[in-house]
Amino acid sequence: MPTSLPWHQIDTVLLDMDGTLIDLHFDSHLWQTLVPARYAERHNLAPDEAKRRIDAHYEAVAGTLNWYCVDYWSQTLSLDIRGMKQEILGKIQWRPNVIPFLAALKAAGKRRVLFTNAHPASLAVKIEQLGLDEHLDEIVSSHELGWSKESQESWQALAERVPFDPARTLFVDDSERILVASADYGIAHQLGIHQPDSAMPPLQFRRFPALKDYAELLPLIA
Template identity: 45%
Template sequence: MPSTSCPPLTMLNPQLPWSSIDTLLLDMDGTLLDLHFDNHFWLEYLPQHYAQHHNISLAMAKLELIPLFKEQQGTLNWYCLDYWTRELELPIVQIKREIAHLIALHPGVEDFLTLAQARGKRIILITNAHPESLSLKLERVALAQWFERLISSHQYGYPKEDQSFWQALQADISFDPQRTLFIDDSLPILRSARQFGIQHLLAVRQPDSQSLPKVTDEFAAVSCYEQLSQQLKI
């Protein structure tokens, strides 16, 4: 990505103190991967299947699905493919595979991970994605090579929005929150991480390449990974 399209980090402390950061905790969907796949699936493609299954219009399908989605947001059920397969009586994983070609890394992610790894950072993926969703994405994008661990919150039984997730993560991998950088596209999750005591936090300015940038409020935000790669090269 050309540097002219990649402005400096904004808000709070834009220059990260990399010598004081040992561990990188990185979200997957919207953070490393373009959220367009997930947004298109949940907001457009799945409603089409639901409409066909129930022989109703797409507009009616969305009217029925949106309240169901909102009711579960922030809970583990929202991210659970087994839950939605039961609730909607549709083969969610199979339907996801039909549009798996949309799964893609954000520009610059590979260079950033390579540089972070070369500088000896401990890199761990923490995602609310269901294990089957994680597996599907790993089939399409070779992420595993950069990570010490790939952790789905379903392993702990709590989403990242819950303090119990962070307590379970700490017990599992033993990291120093004061020397950790966490990047996520969800503001509620970043607030949960801040409550737990993680020192360095970054939001993602544009999780979905097909949507407008987000207002990230109280968090510094990365617009493209070249910003972080340039810092790591210093």
Template identity: 50%
Template sequence: MINWTSLETVFLDMDGTLLDLHFDNHFWLEHLPQRYAEQYDLHPDEAKHQLISMIMAERGTLNWYCTDYWSERLAMDITGLKSEVGNRIGYRPHVANFLQALKKTGLRSVIVTNCHPDPLELKLQCTGLDSFVDCIVSSHQLGKPKEDTAFWQDLQQLAPYRAATTLMVDDSFPVLESARAAGIAQCLGILAPDSTQAARETHPDIPCVHHFDEILSSIHQQRPLPSSG
């Protein structure tokens, strides 16, 4: 599925790949509509309908992910509201073992996320995820989302890499398709990003897994640890 021997760098999405997407789905589909209804004296169903319409109109753009944009657009403190349900932030299964395996075998691991820096900081405080990886890049630092093919060239400024020796892991098929179009040699999709929802259908052209335990053995087989002797 993955040729680990050819790799130097592993780019990793965060939400839905390393962290359970349940937090984000709950926030945008349940918690924010509730707070929005309270602030603007709306029926909960009407509040949810209004929000989803606004959010879907920004799909695929940096605004979709931008806490500053939504805070201004809705006149609400989005990062503060996210912290109200911060107890829902957590890892997906087998993530720690996977990240430790990458580190032990000498592969460089870089989180490449569309998450805005403010909620990113909240998630790092809750999980300590930054201790497992070599670097973290938010697409907001480059002014364009990962869905934009030009993002991958600009990424060289913050996390230089060789496309031929790089793997991108993400739960978003549009992002993986963007990475492939930009020349990233290998891609891997995640089919079960939200622990409370059923797994999605696989991609016809991109290898996929539900959880990282499905590929741990292949890492160890292809990149055995150096002998201590």
């Protein structure tokens, strides 16, 4: 159970997308199962060898914009990543009680800003599938800013794009590394996601509280 949040001291809520608002299972299945399988087929490799090569590619650019870039991976792996996403659209699902939580934030007058590392092409797919834009006040992809959320430059660029007071802001993300980056920038409140992928074991957060279900935050009581 996360610690109670001082909602009277929070004006802006920055929200990650994949693993935070949306079940990470879609992306996990795409990148950990479907991409290695198609790569093995295309290059006539054994599954284990294909997975080893894919993981090496992933590790080489982890934490950079390329890691999140559909076009980079399509070119690097010679695969139609956009087409593969279309094959598994049914796996794009909200996390439990996200919509009631976002509605409660709106009712309480909190600004709801999606801040994601997802490539605009990936973002567009999820907006189309779930109507994300109907439940948020602003949507920003780090690709528009030129740096991933892991870097301080990204946070500085976000503040120029969407002015907010770090001392009165909550940031919710399933990556502790990115939560740390937000704290280093001066964001006052952080919240992790205990189980971003519903098909995988829970995560453990060392520095920040984490929630299992947005119902834990409802109603919004300071």
